[in-house]
Amino acid sequence: xxxxxxxxxxxxxxxxxxxxxxxxxxxxxxxxxxxxxxxxxxxxxxxxxxxxxxxxxxxxxxxxxxxxxxxxxxxxxxxxxxxxxxxxxxxxxxxxxxxxxxxxxxxxxxxxxxxxxxxxxxxxxxxxxxxxxxxxxxxxxxxxxxxxxxxxxxxxxxxxxxxxxxxxxxxxxxxxxxxxxxxxxxxxxxxxxxxxx
Ligand code: AMP
Numbered sequence: 001x002x003x004x005x006x007x008x009x010x011x012x013x014x015x016x017x018x019x020x021x022x023x024x025x026x027x028x029x030x031x032x033x034x035x036x037x038x039x040x041x042x043x044x045x046x047x048x049x050x051x052x053x054x055x056x057x058x059x060x061x062x063x064x065x066x067x068x069x070x071x072x073x074x075x076x077x078x079x080x081x082x083x084x085x086x087x088x089x090x091x092x093x094x095x096x097x098x099x100x101x102x103x104x105x106x107x108x109x110x111x112x113x114x115x116x117x118x119x120x121x122x123x124x125x126x127x128x129x130x131x132x133x134x135x136x137x138x139x140x141x142x143x144x145x146x147x148x149x150x151x152x153x154x155x156x157x158x159x160x161x162x163x164x165x166x167x168x169x170x171x172x173x174x175x176x177x178x179x180x181x182x183x184x185x186x187x188x189x190x191x192x193x194x195x196x197x
Pocket of ligand 1: 010032033034036053054055057058059060061065085086087088089093136146
C-alpha cells in the first residue's frame with residue numbers, strides 16, 4: 001500500500017495533479033476541501049458547521065476535520081492506497097494521521113510538495129474564482145488569510161515530514177503534464193512500505 005500526502009499552498013495544483021495520479025497509481029483520492037464542499041452543498045450538519053469558517057479562509061478545527069478524514073478512509077476498505085489532498089494541514093492533524101494509519105498497520109509513504117511562488121498562486125486562485133463558484137477564491141483578502149493560515153499552521157509540517165525522511169519537494173510551475181511527470185518520478189522510486197494488517 002502506498003499513501004501519499006500531496007502537499008502545497010492553496011492554488012499549487014494539488015487537486016489537478018491528484019486527478020492524474022489517482023488513475024496512474026490506483027489510489028483513492030481524498031480531498032478534505034472537496035468533502036467539506038460536498039457537505040456544504042448537501043446542507044449536512046458538518047457542512048453547516050464548517051461553512052462560515054471555510055468562507056473566511058480559516059482552518060476548520062482539527063477534531064472535526066480528522067474525524068471526517070478517518071470516516072472517509074474507513075469507507076474505502078479495499079483501497080490499494082490513498083492520496084491525501086489538503087490533509088494534514090496542522091501538526092495535530094499530522095500526528096492524528098500517523099496514529100490512525102499505524103492502527104491500520106500502514107503509514108504515510110511520502111509527502112510530496114508542489115512548490116510555487118505566492119504571487120503566482122494568488123493570481124491563479126483569483127482566476128479560478130471566476131469559474132469555481134468558491135467564495136474563498138473570489139476575494140484577495142480571504143485568499144491572503146488562507147496563506148496566513150498556511151504559513152502559521154501548515155508550513156511546520158515540512159519539518160515534521162523532513163524529520164521522518166518523507167518530504168519530497170517538486171517544482172510546481174510548468175505544464176500540467178510535466179508536473180505529473182515530476183511527481184511520478186518521486187512515486188516510482190518509493191517502495192510500498194506496508195500492507196493492511
Ligand atoms: P481546499 O479545497 O483544500 O483549499 O480547502 C478549502 C477549505 O476547507 C480550507 O481553506 C479550510 O477552510 C477547509 N479545509 C480543508 N482541508 C482542511 C484541513 N485539513 N484542516 C482544516 N481545514 C481544512
